[in-house]
Amino acid sequence: MADFTKQIEQRAQTINMNAGPSPLPQDALLTAAASLLSFQGSPGMGIAEISHRSKAFADVFNEANADLRSLLEIPDNYKVLWMQGGGLTQFAATVLNLNAWYRTKHQLSAADQVEGWYAVTGSWSKKAADEATRLGVKARKVVDGKKLGGGKFRSIPPGREWDLPQLEENQRKPAFVYYCDNETVDGVEFGGQGSDTEFPFSQIDPEVPIVCDMSSNFLSRPVDVSKYGIIYAGAQKNLGPAGVTIVIVREDLLVNVDEAVQYGSAPIPSMLSYKVMADDNSLFNTPPTFAIYVCSLVLRSLLESPPLPLAASAAPLSPLSDFADKKSALLYTAIDESAGFYAGTADKGVRSRMNVTFRINGGDEDLEKDFIKQASDLGIKGVNGHRSVGGLRASIYNAVSLEGVQRLADLMRTFREKHA
Ligand SMILES: Cc1ncc(COP(=O)(O)O)c(C=O)c1O
Structure with a gap:
């Protein structure tokens, strides 16, 4: 029989400052460890050994969704998707889905070029912009942080200094504006320590969806989800184990990616289609059930035992x-x-x-x-x-x-x- 005394002692002596995967609340880990052997919703079978279509897992999944919604106060017109493939997959999925959405909306043809505007403030947003280019969407840099920082990502200019093109009436708008809220490699964060350098929402045409990679500061502060088209975050910093990625997407951006092919969109794997995932409540295939379970425990602990007291009427985060x-x-x-x-x-x-x-x-x-x-x-x-x-x-x-x-x-x- 495993006795966790030694492991717990070792954890007490360790301060884990890894960038991701990173530490998780110990109580959640202990519950998860026991649940691997026998899960209370399915006694005699571990949480990793039961069907993703079982009632026991459905209860876990529903609770995780409800807890995430209440922590982030997610409005009803947004879907929460639990996807796989990490942040890097979302560099592609955001582009593929919004390209399909935009092409359908404007009934474009294959010859038409679609643009996404990228605020490149660090290594991850740069990679995301590069991926858009690979996938045939023109990634226009509206911020080039490296250039501004003399070869290093170290700053975010105020919105009035962004290179946001002033479009004529007959010019096409970008399909989306993209940024990364916290650049994990470079230590650069919108609204960072002691500052109010926020993303310049008011300078973006309200018709243009804003896409945000929140992988490394997800659940670290309140967010006004209604300002975004898409928010995504790999779980492996503040939420749970690697293997699951949260995507919060506004419903009007969900599009039939197969129908979009007639407007010049490339065919997209079903697994990357937000609409397919949303229509199937993220159960289009076997999801990473154990990772989702650990996320559910972490979400519960954030709700029930925040690290500091929650003031009355303050946002849950x-x-x-x-x-x-x-x-x-x-x-x-x-x-x-x-x-x-x-x-x-x-x-x-x-x-x-x-x-x-x-x-x-x-x-x-x-x-x-x-x-x-x-x-x-x-x-x-x-x-x-x-x-x-x-x-x-x-x-x-x-x-x-x-x-x-x-x-x-x-x-x-x-x-x-x-x-x-
Ligand atoms: C902000 C940010 N975006 C994207 C990624 C890439 O995520 P993944 O390794 O899950 O693909 C990371 C990884 O650390 C990250 O910190």
């Missing part, structure tokens, strides 16, 4: 936002008071509250390696920067405790005192 502000402030303060020994890689005002990225002593790789080792010796794991940019990155998602972040801030101080 506001305690998580306050929590993220508090935790990230500990690290940004350690950076800002270091007289340049630590330097944040993102500009103030767009600093991510989920992924705190910084360099040591102007990018001294030996010192950075030493810091990562010392952090690891203290049980703080995963603070190395993404392999494409180097440096350090502390990912402090919902399940990372305030005490854990404090421990890293303390190390930053003692390390600086020794090496500055």
Whole structure:
């Protein structure tokens, strides 16, 4: 019989700051572990061993949907889809579905070119724009963060400085405007630490759907879903295990992708069609049932035991936002008071509250390696920067405790005192 005492002790000594997959609430994991053997809705059979069409799974799935809807206050005219293939698949699916929707709406022909406008503020939105180009949709960069940052993604300009074309009446609008709310690699977030740099909604034609990749700050703050056409998020940061991706899509954007072929749309795999998924309540094929189950447990724990008290009439996710502000402030303060020994890689005002990225002593790789080792010796794991940019990155998602972040801030101080 498994006895989890040792594993729980090891977890207590570990502060997991991996960027994704990342830590999940321990209670949810313990319940999930027991449910693998025998699930209360199907005694004698584990949650991963029962049909996705069974009542026991339907109960889990319905509860997860209801909890997600209430946490994000999702309006009734939006569908929630549970898809597979992660964020990268959504780079394609958003383009394919909205290309089909736009072509159908405007009854285009194959020769007509469709555009999507991309705010490229970091590595992930850049990849998304590249994927649109691959798929034959013209990706116009309305923000080129790398250019603005002298070769590094570090800033988001205010909306008035975006390169938003002023269209003549006879010019076609873009099919969508796309952005990534939190750039996990570069540590750049709309509405980041201590700022109100929000996406410039008012400057976008209300007829043009806004698409947002919220993979790495999903469920970390309230969101006005009604401002969006599509929001998507891979689960593996704040919601659950890798393998499931949430897509929240406004109903009027759902289109029959087969009918869209006559308007010049490429045929789309059924598994990537939002309408197919919505019509089948995300059960078009076998969904990742275990991953969804863990998500359901995490959602329940966010609702029932938020990390800070929920004030009356506040949005259900506001305690998580306050929590993220508090935790990230500990690290940004350690950076800002270091007289340049630590330097944040993102500009103030767009600093991510989920992924705190910084360099040591102007990018001294030996010192950075030493810091990562010392952090690891203290049980703080995963603070190395993404392999494409180097440096350090502390990912402090919902399940990372305030005490854990404090421990890293303390190390930053003692390390600086020794090496500055
Ligand atoms: C913001 C963001 N978008 C997209 C992705 C890609 O997600 P996936 O690896 O699930 O395809 C990631 C991965 O970390 C991410 O952080």
